[in-house]
Amino acid sequence: MLEIKDLTGGFEGKDILKGISLSVKPGEVHSIMGPNGSGKSTLSKIVAGHPGYEVTGGSISYNGADLLAMEPEIRARKGIFLAYQYPIEIPGVNNAEFLRMAYNAKLKSLGQEEADPLDFDELLREKMKFLDIDEKFRERSVNEGFSGGEKKKNEILQMAILNPAVSILDEIDSGLDIDALKVVAEGVNRLRNGNSSLILITHYPRLLNYIKPDHVHVLSGGRIVSSGDFSLALELESAGYERYTAVAGE
Amino acid sequence: MTDLDQVVARKEYKHGFTTDIDTETLEKGLSEDTVRKISAIKNEPEWLLKFRLKAFRMWKKMSPPVWANVKFPPVDFQDMSYYSAPRKKPTRKSLDEVDPEILETFERLGIPIEEQKRLSNVAVDAVFDSVSVATTHKKKLMEAGVIFLSFSEAVKEFPELIEKYLGTVVPPGDNFYAALNSAVFSDGSFVYIPPDTVSPMELSTYFRINTEESGQFERTLIVAAERSYVSYIEGCTAPQFDSNQLHAAIVELVALDDAEIKYSTVQNWYPGDPETGKGGIFNFVVKRGKCQGKNSKISWTQVETGSAITWKYPGCILKGDNSSGEFYSVALTTGHQQADTGTKMIHIGKNTKSVIITKGISADSASNTYRGRVFISPSATGARNYTQCDSMLVGDSCSAHTFPYIEGATEFAQLEHEASTSKISDDQLFYFRQRGIDAEEAVSAIVSGFCKDVFVQLPMEFSVEAQKLLAMKLEDSVG
Numbered sequence: 001m002l003e004i005k006d007l008t009g010g011f012e013g014k015d016i017l018k019g020i021s022l023s024v025k026p027g028e029v030h031s032i033m034g035p036n037g038s039g040k041s042t043l044s045k046i047v048a049g050h051p052g053y054e055v056t057g058g059s060i061s062y063n064g065a066d067l068l069a070m071e072p073e074i075r076a077r078k079g080i081f082l083a084y085q086y087p088i089e090i091p092g093v094n095n096a097e098f099l100r101m102a103y104n105a106k107l108k109s110l111g112q113e114e115a116d117p118l119d120f121d122e123l124l125r126e127k128m129k130f131l132d133i134d135e136k137f138r139e140r141s142v143n144e145g146f147s148g149g150e151k152k153k154n155e156i157l158q159m160a161i162l163n164p165a166v167s168i169l170d171e172i173d174s175g176l177d178i179d180a181l182k183v184v185a186e187g188v189n190r191l192r193n194g195n196s197s198l199i200l201i202t203h204y205p206r207l208l209n210y211i212k213p214d215h216v217h218v219l220s221g222g223r224i225v226s227s228g229d230f231s232l233a234l235e236l237e238s239a240g241y242e243r244y245t246a247v248a249g250e
Numbered sequence: 251m252t253d254l255d256q257v258v259a260r261k262e263y264k265h266g267f268t269t270d271i272d273t274e275t276l277e278k279g280l281s282e283d284t285v286r287k288i289s290a291i292k293n294e295p296e297w298l299l300k301f302r303l304k305a306f307r308m309w310k311k312m313s314p315p316v317w318a319n320v321k322f323p324p325v326d327f328q329d330m331s332y333y334s335a336p337r338k339k340p341t342r343k344s345l346d347e348v349d350p351e352i353l354e355t356f357e358r359l360g361i362p363i364e365e366q367k368r369l370s371n372v373a374v375d376a377v378f379d380s381v382s383v384a385t386t387h388k389k390k391l392m393e394a395g396v397i398f399l400s401f402s403e404a405v406k407e408f409p410e411l412i413e414k415y416l417g418t419v420v421p422p423g424d425n426f427y428a429a430l431n432s433a434v435f436s437d438g439s440f441v442y443i444p445p446d447t448v449s450p451m452e453l454s455t456y457f458r459i460n461t462e463e464s465g466q467f468e469r470t471l472i473v474a475a476e477r478s479y480v481s482y483i484e485g486c487t488a489p490q491f492d493s494n495q496l497h498a499a500i501v502e503l504v505a506l507d508d509a510e511i512k513y514s515t516v517q518n519w520y521p522g523d524p525e526t527g528k529g530g531i532f533n534f535v536v537k538r539g540k541c542q543g544k545n546s547k548i549s550w551t552q553v554e555t556g557s558a559i560t561w562k563y564p565g566c567i568l569k570g571d572n573s574s575g576e577f578y579s580v581a582l583t584t585g586h587q588q589a590d591t592g593t594k595m596i597h598i599g600k601n602t603k604s605v606i607i608t609k610g611i612s613a614d615s616a617s618n619t620y621r622g623r624v625f626i627s628p629s630a631t632g633a634r635n636y637t638q639c640d641s642m643l644v645g646d647s648c649s650a651h652t653f654p655y656i657e658g659a660t661e662f663a664q665l666e667h668e669a670s671t672s673k674i675s676d677d678q679l680f681y682f683r684q685r686g687i688d689a690e691e692a693v694s695a696i697v698s699g700f701c702k703d704v705f706v707q708l709p710m711e712f713s714v715e716a717q718k719l720l721a722m723k724l725e726d727s728v729g
């Protein structure tokens with residue numbers, strides 16, 4: 001469903017990604033691992049369409065359509081979701097209201113009526129309960145003053161509400177203690193179905209014990225330098241990234 | 251072009267049409283003779299003519315203020331007409347006698363003077379160019395003892411009340427525009443709430459400038475007697491002309507012992523061409539309230555989105571002991587608009603209290619200035635003021651400035667001041683867009699959130715209207 005081919009790009013004329021190819025099929029879980037600064041977040045931002053990043057070559061096709069030609073909100077409505085490594089704070093905008101706007105934008109793009117506020121409220125309560133998020137986070141401003149872990153949970157809450165087809169989770173595990181990690185991982189697993197895919201970006205293999213990937217890729221120096229199955233993650237766990245930084249050779 | 255630039259390209263001004271009606275317009279120019287003519291047309295008593303002439307003589311010796319942070323070519327006061335009225339002079343016994351063209355105009359503006367909407371619980375006085383054309387719900391108000399009339403009618407029916415209070419809060423010599431208005435004011439509204447009375451409905455005035463070369467100089471006087479309460483709403487629009495029209499109004503509020511006046515404004519005068527800055531209203535308004543009695547309260551809430559230039563400082567004179575004044579303001583400037591607005595709180599009585607909360611938003615090449623003055627007189631022991639001024643910048647070429655002045659015997663007072671400046675970042679917009687919410691809706695949500703503390707002060711339906719207005723002003727016309 002998502003085909004990335006020879007993708008190059010970055011910002012301010014500097015290519016961070018130096019030719020990435022990745023094929024994600026419905027229902028698959030891919031993990032992208034790699035040292036800090038290797039371009040993992042850059043890849044996620046480019047797939048989501050951040051206007052501050054520039055694509056200099058290659059292509060991304062999504063269900064047969066040219067993803068790169070779509071505005072970011074269109075990509076989102078068509079099911080691309082990015083859970084941020086560093087979620088953005090939006091002072092003054094109520095969290096529940098924000099979620100409702102997002103939910104309605106999606107319904108509208110599907111030609112459906114906006115959700116009844118009470119029905120939406122019920123949906124939200126249910127998802128929050130499942131993710132063990134306190135009621136008070138409904139009324140707080142989006143991410144403002146949330147702890148690192150609370151922000152990450154809030155990202156997953158948004159994912160749960162929007163039910164995306166392809167979710168890119170950028171270091172969703174960083175900043176979470178082990179209990180929160182379990183809750184988040186369980187939440188993500190519950191959202192999986194035969195058709196939705198996951199791209200888990202992570203620096204540490206720890207998360208992969210909870211969400212088992214079908215494919216593991218190592219990104220280094222803007223290239224995928226190695227791909228394999230879960231055993232590759234286990235190998236990284238013991239050996240680290242040193243080998244790969246040497247391969248990337250920069 | 252960044253996302254923000256695209257978002258702040260605005261939609262066209264919706265109220266920019268003119269109504270083709272037969273008007274009676276005085277020749278351009280301003281002299282003592284003009285003043286006499288206006289007074290004669292209105293059949294005014296001698297004392298009122300004297301009031302006007304005195305103001306005119308003062309005005310002639312004054313010059314326009316130059317201290318505001320706004321730039322515009324000098325206004326030629328001889329090149330405009332000081333009186334314009336629909337020729338079919340409505341006798342105003344009933345709405346049926348009002349020129350249907352005018353009613354239609356107000357209808358297009360969504361203003362409820364038309365019969366069916368009179369059932370809604372808001373009494374409306376509609377001012378078209380220089381005269382008031384319709385006041386609704388008169389009867390129901392009269393039953394409660396509430397006087398709500400056009401200014402001209404009030405002069406005829408309640409001359410003692412007008413003579414007693416006119417100019418007591420904003421004296422004719424107060425400043426250049428106050429003197430001008432006092433000399434040539436044409437119409438406006440008068441409200442009197444008798445003792446121990448809560449007005450049975452919200453009162454509201456809608457102002458409309460229709461004639462290209464006329465200025466609008468209306469006058470509002472609201473008196474709330476002991477233990478009374480009234481909430482008053484003012485709305486304004488104007489057609490789209492290449493030239494600038496002057497709007498120099500005066501609003502005077504008087505609150506006696508234990509009385510409360512809540513005055514809300516949603517101002518959407520034509521702002522001029524967003525690209526060139528051509529045309530638009532010069533909105534130079536003097537608004538002041540006097541908390542004359544003990545425990546009285548005056549609260550100003552304004553949402554200023556229109557006009558080429560806005561220059562206004564609704565303030566309160568806190569004379570009665572324990573009286574309080576509030577000022578809540580949202581000022582949005584886009585295109586080439588300039589706003590220099592704020593408040594003046596003058597503490598005289600003991601234990602007087604004032605609260606100032608302002609939100610300035612500027613986009614495009616607009617400039618937005620908050621100018622506030624809190625003055626504590628030595629008699630005002632136990633005075634308290636809380637001031638919070640927040641600015642938000644949308645894009646890179648706009649500007650925001652704040653000038654909070656605190657003066658006087660501040661050692662007797664308790665003063666708190668907070669200020670902030672924020673910017674909508676591309677990362678914030680992208681966060682919305684990644685969730686499927688388009689950039690316009692995102693900006694509007696952020697701006698609404700930013701203004702929340704002020705919007706909650708508005709009467710419910712006007713709060714909704716104000717938020718829509720703000721969203722529309724920030725909407726992208728390119729798509």
Ligand SMILES: Nc1ncnc2c1ncn2[C@@H]1O[C@H](COP(=O)(O)OP(=O)(O)O)[C@@H](O)[C@H]1O
Pocket residue numbers: 011016034035036037038039040041042043
């Ligand atoms: N907005 C930015 N401006 C400048 N440099 C950036 C920006 N974002 C990322 N970089 C740089 O691009 C490279 C890749 O960063 P990133 O994609 O965040 O890596 P990762 O997520 O793998 O840690 C790094 O060298 C980083 O410093």
Ligand SMILES: [Mg+2]
Pocket residue numbers: 040041042085170171
């Ligand atoms: Mg990263």
